[in-house]
Amino acid sequence: GGQPSGSITGNVGGQPSGSITGNVGGQPIGSITGNVGGQPSGSITGNVGGQPSGSITGHVGGQPIGSITGNVGGQPSGSITGNVGGQPSGSITGNVGGQSSGSITGNVGGQPSGSITGNVGGQSSGSITGNVGGQPSGSITGNVGGQPSGSITGNVGGQPSGSITGNVGGQPIGSITGNVGGQSSGSITGNVGGQPSGSITGNVGGQPSGSITGNVGGQPSGSITGNVGGQSSGSITGNPSGSITGNVGGQPSGSITGNVGGQPSGSITGNVGGQPSGSITGNVGGQPSGSITGNVGGQPSGSITGNVGGQPSGSITGNVGGQSSGSITGNVGVQPSGSITGNVGGQPSGSITGNVGGQPSGSITGNVGGQSSGSITGNVGGQSSGSITGNVGGQPSGSITGNVGGQPSGSITGNVGGQPSGSITGNVGGQSSGSITGNVGGQPSGSITGNVGGQPSGSITGNVGGQPSGSITGHVGGQPIGSITGNVGVQPSGSITGNVGGQPSGSITGNVGGQSSGSITGNVGGQPSDGNFRN
Incomplete structure (x- = not known):
């Protein structure tokens, strides 16, 4: 920090x-x-x-x-x-x-x-030439990131042919721009290396809110906070071992039991995304084997079976994103072969068929995003000006206006992640000034105001991670002074006060990661044993 x-x-x-x-x-x-x-x-x-x-x-x-x-x-x-x-x-x-x-x-x-x-x-100029997504050939030439002109032509996702022409950075397929390694949606943008968890942070399928944040790299502990699949409320807080039981995504019933995050064995069974029925069984997070079967995204039916996260083999079949029908079959991530067929993003129709992420062949056809209406207009990715207005992720209403990506000025206002209300206004990405206010992560209330990203001053106040209460105020990212107070992670109580990130003074006291009370001692990231934080 x-x-x-x-x-x-x-x-x-x-x-x-x-x-x-x-x-x-x-x-x-x-x-x-x-x-x-x-x-x-x-x-x-x-x-x-x-x-x-x-x-x-x-x-x-x-x-x-x-x-x-x-x-x-x-x-x-x-x-x-x-x-x-x-x-x-x-x-x-x-x-x-x-x-x-x-x-x-x-x-x-x-x-x-x-x-x-x-x-x-x-950048004001430049070009990307080469293969993107493991294609055997092809090239992307042009500007990427809202440049005033340019185009991307070539193969995307390992297809043997095809082209994407235009600017990428706010287009509805820009959700794929954030994917590195053939992920099928920007939700995997937070995941580097095919992890199945941070991928849901981005709201897949127009869910009104939710994110799975906390498990990075398949840690057996941590917390899943937020709603998955448009659930109105609920949270999963992780056990370092044993099982997670309860409803995920506001499902009326179901449970998740087993290991989450690359454990050597275990299974997740239950409903994910508010589905009325279904189950997920297998390993999640790059386990050497296993399968996920069930509904993902509140679909009324369907199942996902196979390996998720670069496993050497497996397939995903079912609906992704609350689609009324369709299925995804094949490998997702960098599998040597496979295909994805079905609807992605709750679209009423359409299908994605082919290989995603370096497959030797295949194609993507259909609707991406499933927004019923709205539009994205403007520059995304450091543009000097412009705005994005419309629905992002199938939200029923709201708009994002302003510059995204370190622009010198601008603001993002509207709903981010399908929240029913709230707004984010200010600069995002180290801007010299501005503030973010609104709900982040589908919290029912709260706001984050201040500078995010090492700005010289500012504060973050509100709920982070869907906590029912609490606030984080102060500087985040090595600012010279400030403090963080409130709940981090979904803890019912506690506070972090002091400097975080090597500030010259301060302390961290409270609950981190949903602990009910006390302090942080033990393993970080699911290490099998140690019990120590080493400076």
């Missing part, structure tokens, strides 16, 4: 070994080394969060080999080299996040070969 110095050493994401050392969050110096996402080995070293210099090297998403080196987060210079999304080989070099110059070369999404070169993130 922008500490001037210090290091975090340990396992993140339940890895059997590894360590994180260095500064996280725009520190001027430092490095992070260790495993991220349960990889068996590897390390991340460098600065994360717009540091002026540094590099990240290691594995991202459990890849067996590879490294990422460079700046992540709009650094003025640097490069990312390595594998992204578990590719067996390849590298990404260049600037990511609107850098003034640079290029990305390498494989994106487990492709066996290819390269992406150019600017990504609203």
Whole structure:
């Protein structure tokens, strides 16, 4: 969080070994080394969060080999080299996040070969050429990120042919822009390496609210907070072992029992997404085997069976996103083969058939987003001006207007994630000023106001993670002063007060991760044992 110095050493994401050392969050110096996402080995070293210099090297998403080196987060210079999304080989070099110059070369999404070169993130010029999604051939040329002109032509998702022409960054398929590694929806944007959990954070299928946040990298503990599948309320708080029982997504009945997050064994059975019936059984989070069967997204029927998260084989069949009919069959993530057929996003009709994410062939046809009405107009991704107005994610009403992606000014107002009400206004992405007010994550009430992303001042107040009450006030991201007070995670009570992120002083007291009381001692990320936080 922008500490001037210090290091975090340990396992993140339940890895059997590894360590994180260095500064996280725009520190001027430092490095992070260790495993991220349960990889068996590897390390991340460098600065994360717009540091002026540094590099990240290691594995991202459990890849067996590879490294990422460079700046992540709009650094003025640097490069990312390595594998992204578990590719067996390849590298990404260049600037990511609107850098003034640079290029990305390498494989994106487990492709066996290819390269992406150019600017990504609203650069004034540049081009991306190469394979995206493991295609055997093809190229993407043009500007990506709301540039005033340009086009993307080529193959997306490993298809042998096809083209996407125009600007990507607010288009309804922009939801796929956030996907690295063939994910079928932006909901997987938070997941690097095919994790099945943060993927639901983005609201899949126009749910009015909800997110699964807390489990990163298949940790057996943590918390799932929010509604999944348009549920009006409810939360899942994780057990490090045993079972999670209850309703997920406001279902009238059902239960989830088993291990969540890459446990070596276990099963999840019950309804997910308010379905009247169905069950999910198998491993979730890159387990070596298992299957998920049941309804996802409140569909009245259907099932998902197979492996989710880059498993070597398996298939997903059923409805995704509350579709009235349709099915997804095949591999999702980087599987060597498979296909997705059916409706995605609750569309009344349409289908996605083919391979998504580096499959050797296939095609995507149908509706994406399922919005009944509305429109997205404007620039997304660092545009100098413009606005997005309309429904995002099938919300019944609301609008997003303003600049998204570090624009110098603008605001986002409307509903984000299908919330029935609320608004986000201000700058998002390190803008020099602005505020975010409204509901984040479908909370019934609360607001986040202030600067997010290391702004020189500001505060975040409101509920974070759907907590019934509490507030976070202060600076987040290494600001020189401030404090965080309130509940983080879905804890019924407690508070975090002090500085978070290496501030010169402060303390963290309260519940973290839904603990009923006390302090934080023990394992972070589902490590099998240790019981210590190491600086």
